[in-house]
Amino acid sequence: MPVSLRQIRYFVATAEHGQVSQAAGELGISQSAITTAIKELEQIVGVELFTRSTQGMDMTPAGRQFLFHAYEILNKVEEATSLLLPANDFAGRLTVAATYTVIGYFLPNHLGRLRRAWPNLDIQLFELNREAIEDGLLANRYDMAVLLTSNVINPDLTTETLMSSRRRLWVPARHRLLAQGAVSLREIAEEPYIMLTVDEAAHTALRYWSLSSFRPNVTLRTSSVEAVRSLVADGQGVAILSDMVLRPWSLEGKRIETIVPSEPIPSMDVGLAWRRDAVFTPAMEAFRSYFRQAFFLPPHR
Template sequence: MSLNFRHVKYFVATANLGQVSRAAKELAISQSAITTAIKELEAMVGARLFERTAQGMELTEGGRRFLASANRILTSIDEALTTSATTEEVSGTLSVAASYTVLGYFLPQHLERLEKRYPNLRIQLYELSREMIEDGLVTNRFDMAVVLTSNIANPELVTETLLSSQRRLWVPSGHHLLGRDAVGLKDVAEEPYIMLTVDEAAHTALRYWNQTPYQPQVKLRTSSIEAVRSIVANGQGVTILSDMVYRPWSLEGRRIETVVPTPPVPAMSIGLAWRQGVELTPAMKLFRHYFSSVYQTPVSQLPA
């Protein structure tokens, strides 16, 4: 059996949506077709790509590595199907705002692909806080934004989530919680906690902590993701952060392991935002269509 487009497409949809049922609905196919494709893919890869849980499909470490390659494959295919005539027709300037986490861990690869695919489209990029992005969209200083849609609060904005990045508990290699059958926030509350503050991460974390009887024992608050990574890897604390910012090694070369809390904490959602009621320009439509094609989001079901 050889790898084909179907295997990759079904895998990516399931990874992004977290459930076979949701992926089947988005792709308008049967759940059994997706399940069969994933089993075939795992047989070809020689490793499990998902952990099957009551909450859905959770990527394994190997699955997370494969997802990066799978997204590149889908993007390459989409680029091959895009005619040169289409790329030449699109021109102009698009003003796009993005928050720190999005700009650092999500956008760079897409900016490169957009530049190659649409050489006549100029994207002016601005890194700002959520509040400044919301204000800029409402006052028409920016055309669109790429943001953590789970944080957007302004009712005057349309948001379109592209993917949800699962949040996991980060612990150093060999940590005693790795041997538990289940790890909940009660267990995490007994450990020294490293609280990331950038992009309202602390506020978001406290939203789900406050729904429980427990609170994290915050040892350090920092806006540096690399600092969090190093401190956790050195065994000085634990944290809960999303897969999007996860890397298995600290700058010192020490290993970071992950555990899915039981029950899972809310995922971090990433996507687009623009002012409600605004007429999308050709450049805005193109920008939106690019991301919908990469993340298998049906444009026909999105708000106009």
Template sequence: MPLTIRQLRYFVAAAESGQVSLAAVHLNISQSAVTTAIRDLENLLGVSLFIRNTQGVTLTDRGRHFLNHAYQVLRTVDDALNLPHSDENASGRIRLAASYTVQGYLLPYHLQRLNQWYPNITIDLFEFERAEIEQKLLDDSIDMALVLTDNLTDEAIHSERLFRSERRLWIPAHHPLQQKAHLTLEDVGKEPFIMLTVDEADLSAMRYWQHKGMEPNVILHTSSVESVRSMVANGLGVAILSDLVYRPWSLEGRRIDTRSLDDVVYPMSVGLAWHQDKEFTPAIRAIYDYFREVYLTPEQHVQRKG
């Protein structure tokens, strides 16, 4: 029986969620399909990838090792499926800025592909906070930016959303909130809360808290995503952050689980921004078309869901 990409995707989903049932929800398939795929994968490899218990599933040592390889294989497959139509004749220079979250968790992957597909385009890369990005777009210090589009304020800045990243509750493994059938901000409000501040994450968070007329029980404001990750993993508090920055393990190797909330928690929107009067050069147009094709082409959305 050959190894399949589907088995790898189901295995990764279960490893990241810590529950087969939750993986099935995220994949929009039946729980039995995930269970069967993982069992077939374990039979093929001849090892146990998970420890099963009433709380969910936990990776074995072999499972953790295999997860790293699974990530590499799936990244390679995604590269092959989502290749943009390159224009080898495109040339020029673009001054591209990104905010912290986009720079750290999204852009490096695309920069490698852009360098490969557009070798005659020079990308001058900058990292700024949102307010500085807006100002530099207005005074033409930069050409285009990848930002959290919901945070933009100046009407002269045109933006186009590429995708949304859902915000979910981060909790340590086996936290009591994991057992609740329905989970609301009122439940979260009783817990110590770690508030991320980078990229105006605290301002975004307060929008949905204030919508409910509530405030979180904040015990720490921090600009470090890794600090949030470690604090949550070690049972010192909970957080609500986007899937874009989620990783299932802290630096100490402790697990972090996620749960969707029944209350409205606005997703994080990531997209392109430029001055409304900006004239697109061939280089700017090529980069613009690249991101639109990767994220907005319907056929590629279907491929990524498969």
């Protein structure tokens, strides 16, 4: 019996939520449908993908390995069905600046699609912080940038947001706060806090914390998202980070859960930027058109 996309989607939803009930709620189907699909999938691959307990569904080592393949399959299907770019044989060169978070968690898959769509488009990519990117765009060192548009402050730049990634509280599995539907900043302030510093994350966090009378109990500041992931999963602290960088498992195989804060937390917005008076080249037009199609934005004028 071949593996179906339905089984893979149900498997991924269950892996990410750790609960059949939550996966069913997200997909809008019955819990029994997910349970049946996962059992069928386990029979096909010949191994158990989850261990079942009263607390939920914990992935086995084989399940974690299968999850990486499942993500790749779903990405390929999305690429094949949702993005129909017109053929274009032009040759051009494009210099693109991007920040650390964007290069690590947003751009790689899109760069592959761009190169397959326009094999003669030579994209030169540079990793920089926001300030260096803004200066470089204004000085014509870079044609365009992909960065956190929510951080851009220079009025001489035009930005176009592609996606807004919700920020949630990361906690280890079976954390006491998981029993609540939402948590307040007051409750979060009582926990040891791992503060991410890369891409102005600490500055952004202090902006919304400053609107309350509470402050995070920071026990460590780090520029590594993976360090935050491992420390939170190990129970050494909590963190508020965006869904774009969320992976439900640490490198050590420990699970991370998320909770929605009760106070409004600004999203992390990702998009494009260019000099306000820039004259678009064919390469710049192709780059922008790709992302607008990929994120279902209306045609630009």
